[in-house]
Amino acid sequence: MRKKHKVQLVAPAGNIEKLRTAFMYGADAVYIGYPGMSLRSYAENLDFSDIKRISGETGKTGKKLYLALNAYLKExxxxxxxxxxxxxxxxxxxxxxxxxxxxxxxxxxxxxxGVKIHLSTQANTLNSSAALFWKKSGVDRIILGREVSLKDIRSIKKAAPGMELEIFCHGAMCVSYSGRCLLSSVMTGRSANEGKCTHPCRWKYYLVEETRPGEYFQVESFAGGSYILNSKDLNMINYIAEIAEAGVDSIKIEGRMKSLYYIACVVRAYRSAIDSYYSGEKRPPKKIIEELEKISHRKYTTGFYVNRDSDSDMLFTDTSAYERKYDFLGVVENADDNIVTLEVRNKIRTGDSVEVIGPDIGQDRKEKINLMFEENGGVLKEANPGMKVKLNFKHGACAGDLVRKKNEQQS
Ligand code: SF4
Structure with missing residues (x-):
C-alpha cells in the first residue's frame, strides 16, 4: 500500500449538472469558467449566483472548486x-x-x-527556471504546458519542491502551444485565445498553386486525404504510476464543453486508476483502460509526456472523425425498487440492450428495455430526448446512474 498523499483528480464542469456528476463519479475538484474572464467562452459558463451556490455546497463536502479567469487582459x-x-x-x-x-x-x-493562485497551462511553463520565477510571483500551483516530458517534470519538482504541479492527463490537444494559435482567428474570425476555437487544425487540406485557383491537389498522407495538423487525444490512464513518481500533485481532465456522459466516464476511469495505484497496483485493470474507448474520442496518444521526441505518434493523419462506440441514452432521475425514471438524452427504443453505469466501474450491469412507459402510464415504443420515461430494470438503479448502448455502426 502506497502511503504518500494521493494525486488529486480535477474535472471540468460547464454547468451545475456536470459539476455534480464530476463529484459523484470521483473528482476531487472541478474547474469552471468565471463569467467574462475565462478562455472557454463557449462552455455554458455559470452565472455569479450559480457559482456562489456551488461554492457553498462544495465547501461542505471537502471537495474543491477552482475558478478559471484565464483570459489574457487588454489594458x-x-x-x-x-x-x-x-x-x-x-x-x-x-x-x-x-x-x-x-x-x-x-x-x-x-x-x-486562503484563495490560492494556480497558473494556467496557457502560460506554457515547461522548465524549472520558469517555475521558480512564478513561485516568486506568488503562484501556488503551476498547470504545466502539455509540451513538457515526465523526465522534465521530475527536474522541475526537484528544483521547486514547494511548488504544486498539475498536468493535463486526458482530452484534446493543440498542434500549437496550447491556445497560442491564430488559425481559427484567421480562417473563421473566432479566436482560440478567447476560447472560441473552431479547430481548423483538424480539417482536411489540399494544395493549390496560386495561378490555378480551384485546382485542388490532394496531399496524400494516405488514400483518403491529408490531415497534417490533426492531433490525437491525450490519454495517460496507463501512466498514473510515472506521473505520481515524477512529483505531480494533480491531474486534470480537459473538456469544459464535453458531455455529461464523457465527464462521468473519464472521471470514474481516472478515479479507479488513481485508487488502484495507491492500493499497490502499478497499472490499472484492463476494464478501466477499456472504459476510455467507450466515449467519443480521437485516436489516443501519450503526447510529449512519454515520447517527447517522436511527434509522429501524436498526429493522426487518416481522418479527423471521432470514434464513438457507445451512445449515451439518459440519466436516472430516481428509482423505486426496479422501476426507474430516466431523463432521455438520445432516442431509446423497446428491445434495446443497454448498460447501466454508476461511479463504480465494477458495478456496471446490462439490462434489456422490455417495457417503457410515459410518466402518466402510457406504453411507449420509443422515447426522444427531453422526455422522462419509466423503465423496469432487473437490477434497479440509483439516481445519477447513466444508461448507454453500443453504437451499432462503430462497434
Ligand atoms: S486550431 Fe487547433 S492548434 Fe489552433 S488553437 Fe485551435 S485546437 Fe489549438
Missing part, C-alpha cells in the same frame, strides 16, 4: 479584472486559475487570503 480589461477579484472574494473558491501576469498581480493585491 481596458484591468478595471474589470479588479472588480472580478473583489466579487470572487465573496465566493471564496479554493483557487483561481490565471494566465496573465497582470492578472496575477491584481489577484495578489486584492484576493482574500
Amino acid at each position: 481596458a480589461d484591468l478595471k474589470k479584472a479588479r472588480a472580478a477579484i473583489k466579487k470572487i472574494n465573496a465566493i471564496k473558491p479554493a483557487a483561481v486559475i490565471i494566465s496573465d501576469a497582470g492578472m496575477i498581480k491584481v489577484a495578489r493585491r486584492f484576493l482574500c487570503p
